[in-house]
Amino acid sequence: METLKVSGETFHITDHASSEFERLFSDPTETAVFSLIDSILVVEDDVMLGESMIALLGTEDREFVYVPSVAEALLELEARSFNLVMLDYRLPDATGLSVMEWLRSRNRPEAVIIISGEDTIEAVVGGLRRGACDYLRKPYHPDQLRHAVDSALRKVELARSNEAMRSRLVQSERLHRYVVESSLDLIFTLTPDGRISYINTRVESLLGMPRHELIGQPYQRLLWEDDHDSGHFAMCERRTGGRSSANIELRLRRGNGMSGVDGFTPGNAFVTIALNSMGMYAGSDGNMPRRFIGTYAVARDISERKRAEEMIAYQAYHDQLTGLPNRTLFKDRLNVSIAQAQRRDSLLGVMFVDLDRFKLVNDSFGHAEGDKLLHGLATRLKRCLRRGDTLARQGGDEFTILLPDLASVDDATTIADKIFKELRPVFQIGGTELRATVSLGISIFPRDGNTADQLIQRADIAMYSVKTHGKNKYSYFQPEMDAAHMQRITLERELQRAIDRDELYLEYQPKYSMQHQRVVGVEALVRWCHPVKGEIPPVEFIPIAEDTSLIHAISDCVIEKACAQLGAWQRGPCQDMRLSLNLSPRDFDRDDIVERVASTARQYGIRAGTLEIEITESSLLHNADSVSQKIRLLRDQGIGVSIDDFGTGFSSLAYLLKLPVNSLKIDRSFVQELGLNCAQHPIVSAIAGVAQGFGLHMVAEGVETEEQVEALSAVGCDEMQGFFFSRPVSAEQITERLRLRAVA
Structure with missing residues (x-):
């Protein structure tokens, strides 16, 4: 692609148009090039007279060529052009009129002064008819010769200037026509009554309408029917300058009778354009107002921009x-x-x-x-x-x-x-x-x-x-829902404040071994003591935390406090103390959960195999591949994994085959239904069978009666926790029990 600068404007010329541009504007014959030196050909058979003329007329800005015959003169003229030919009438091989005939037949621009001793009227008239600008008779006065030459050269200079101006005008007109006809904009003019008087070729590729069929047609032929009213004033614009119409959006209808129409489809029957138009006026003599002669308009295709704007607006909504x-x-x-x-x-x-x-x-x-x-x-x-x-x-x-x-x-x-x-x-x-x-x-x-x-x-x-x-x-x-909703929002805000103020604390529920008849471990349970409302049950605030990111902060708090306490127990009264803590299914969405647990355990010197993470069955179905990988990584770090509330959710037997879990925990809902006759509770028996079949440790929670203890023992469950043994208590109370056991 080439560029052309005209009056400060830059025009881009496509490759296929470049050759056309060169044809129009690069022809050397179209632009006159003139030397600053006046060249003069002297044709005189008298050598001394010729040399005297050259000496008389010679200046710094003139050059002379002397020849004594017509033949030699024609050879010089064929080789180059001159500003002036000083031509003797009588020459040895022909008259000077033959030179003038040669010049006229070739439409040469040289001025000619005939110098002759002939005094017949035929000679004078013959020379002037053939284009001589002056005729001097020998002998002549030197001033007369100088005046004739100066006058002839001035005429040549004036003709040269006129030719250069004409050439520039022709070239400017060609350039203007080329730019208009090659423009990607639709350019047209209208008569005062709104008929198309000119339209460029862009109409054929843009609208698919032959331009010759549009000349003389009303402008409505171009407009989309729905835009006739809105386009009336812009199309028949009479204002000029800053008051003329600018960037008026209209739609032009597309024809379908021509091939090569840009972007034409049956569902795209119009083109959106930005129209700039202004009135055209003929000049006045100062006494009469200017006469309106029509409208000049330029229409730019903005269909792509409109589609982009519509797409952006669509995406925004x-x-x-x-x-x-x-x-x-x-x-x-x-x-x-x-x-x-x-x-x-x-x-x-x-x-x-x-x-x-x-x-x-x-x-x-x-x-x-x-x-x-x-x-x-x-x-x-x-x-x-x-x-x-x-x-x-x-x-x-x-x-x-x-x-x-x-x-x-x-x-x-x-x-x-x-x-x-x-x-x-x-x-x-x-x-x-x-x-x-x-x-x-x-x-x-x-x-x-x-x-x-x-x-x-x-x-x-x-x-x-x-x-x-x-x-x-x-x-x-219902109105009462609003109150419950506001209560939930308030509780969420206060829970965040409780985390920030470290108001959460842990209680520990002992796990009792029937075989060893003693406490072998504890489960860490998070508690919240509200400064005004008092104790708030986990069943109220944990679901709120699950719905927000607060659950992560709570889990971090539980991990930190539980590991710190377990480390203290293992350094003190009970080296083999075991502790389990609960993690939310959402905790397993965290990439750093394994490292967070493992690093905290290492920080407090927790012995391998004494810290256990309890997860629910729903966690196993929640992003199963990722959870499985993290369970294996926890086991590799010496941290056990237990399935909490086993049997209450989806069947997890398939996962037990490939997950390295340590234990199953029988949910309290099954335990509470237990009596002396285990056969009446097939689910507990089935869970016991699964644990034994997979070689897993089994723990029962929610044990409250002696009958439940006996029933669980009957199916092989050794480890239990519940109110029958102890309610959740503080770390200090657990420490005291461990101290008394050590003393005993």
Whole structure:
């Protein structure tokens, strides 16, 4: 690509146009090049007379060539050009008129002065008719000769200047026409009544319309039908200068009768352009106003820019995964619907939908399959909605639904029922069938709020209430839910403060060996003593911590305090003391969890095999490959792993084959049902069989009666914990028991 600078403007010339540009503007015959020296050819058969003329006329800015005959003169003229030829009429081989005939036949520019002794009128008229600028008779006065030569050279200089100006004008016109015709912009002019008087060739590639068919046609032939009104004033612009129309966006219609139309498709029938137009006026003599002669316009194709702007705007208001409106667009539509509902005194509903156990899907099948599930869920939700409803993705696995113009609250119930019916068929995820469920909360305007934020928040509160009461159903917002929600938020804030102030502490529940008839270990249990509310049960604050990142801080606190205490016991009254502590499934999302536990154990000198981590069955299904790897790394560091609440969740037998766990813990729900007859409790017997079959240690929790002790002993469970033996107590109380045992 080449560039051309004209009056400070830079024009880019494509490769195929470069040769055309060179043809138009690089021809040496198109630009006159003149020397600063005047060259004069003297043709005189009298040598002395010729030399005297040269001596008389010679100056620094003149050069002379002398020849004595017509033949030699023609040879010089063929070889070069001269400014002036001083030509004798009578020459040995012909008259000077033959030289003038030669010059005229070749359209040569040289000026000619004839010098002759002939005094006939025919000679004078013959010379002047053939283009001589003067005729001098011999003998002549020197001043007369000088004057004639000076006058002839001035005429030559004037003709040269005129030719140079004409050449520049021709070249400028060609350049202007080339730039206009080769422009990527559409350039056209209109007559005063709005008809096309000129249009460049760009119209053919941009709109697919032959330019010759457009000349004389009204400008409406170019415009998209919907833009006729808006384009009227811009197309018939009369203003000039800073008041003229600039960057007016219009649409031009595309024809489909020509090949090679840029970007033409049946669904892309118009081109968006930015139009700059101004009026054209003929000059005046000062007494009459200027006469309007038409409109000059330049249209630039901005279709790509408009598509980019539309794409950016779309992405700003839509979810990229599902193509649904995002929370910003949803809130805008909700605000509009609220205003309409207020004017019409009607109802509208907001639904907050959360996909149950979505994290488990991501962890088990990968994020690509999780995205597939979200897309499939969005598709099914849309099937349940009316034409004017809006489904939006709030983010993650959360969706919101706007239900405007409800005749009654029952309409929202009908749609909720349709959603749960639509979700009954399974999804195909990761090559297997998956049944997806949702928790759904509903708020109603104006009953539950008058603003978009209130309605979304209260639908969210209702959804959370469903989450905490079993999932897979829907619920309308109730005022008491708000109080519970605020209580939860307050408790979350106070829990963060408790962590910062180190208000959490540990209690220890002993584990009793029936065979050795003594305490062989303890389980560390986290406790929170609120400075105002007193003791807050773990069942209240642990779920809150699980839903936030606070669980990590709590686990760090438990690991630190438990290891410090175990190290103190092992250095004091009981070297073989064992301790177990609980970790959340979310702790296994942390890349540093193994090192955090192991380094803390090393810091306090914990003996290998005496520290045990308790994990739930759900942890094994939660990102199974990663959890398995971390369990092995813990075992490699001398840290045991126990499956807590075994039998309450999904079957973990397949995992027991490949996971290096140490022990199984029988859940208290099974223990509480035990009596003297073990045969009546097949689950406990089955768990005992599994532990014995895999060579795992077995612990029972929640033991409260002697009958339960006997029943567990009967199935081979030696280690137990529960209120029958001891409630959770402080570290000091455990230390005192260990001291007394040592004394005994």
